[in-house]
Amino acid sequence: MKRYGTLLGSHGQPTHRALIIRKGPKNTRVSFSTDNGQTWDPTAKLVDSASVLDDNGKLWEKYQRTPDAATWLTFGKQPN
Numbered sequence: 001m002k003r004y005g006t007l008l009g010s011h012g013q014p015t016h017r018a019l020i021i022r023k024g025p026k027n028t029r030v031s032f033s034t035d036n037g038q039t040w041d042p043t044a045k046l047v048d049s050a051s052v053l054d055d056n057g058k059l060w061e062k063y064q065r066t067p068d069a070a071t072w073l074t075f076g077k078q079p080n
Contacts, residue, residue, distance in 0.1 A: 004057035017060040
């Protein structure tokens with residue numbers, strides 16, 4: 001089963017939908033979509049775990065539909 005997540009930017013704004021490969025306490029290994037979710041980049045990238053939201057990509061889908069009306073999350077993972 002694939003595990004999707006939302007990658008948050010420096011201000012809590014969603015930046016990418018990511019495929020979570022391995023989530024650790026400090027770092028998370030993710031892969032990014034190359035064709036709008038149809039194919040995934042075979043090279044994984046290591047990012048900070050605090051910037052990956054394990055929400056099955058729901059926040060990214062909300063942001064993608066209406067980028068001006070999406071709810072941003074603070075660094076404490078609370079809606080802003």
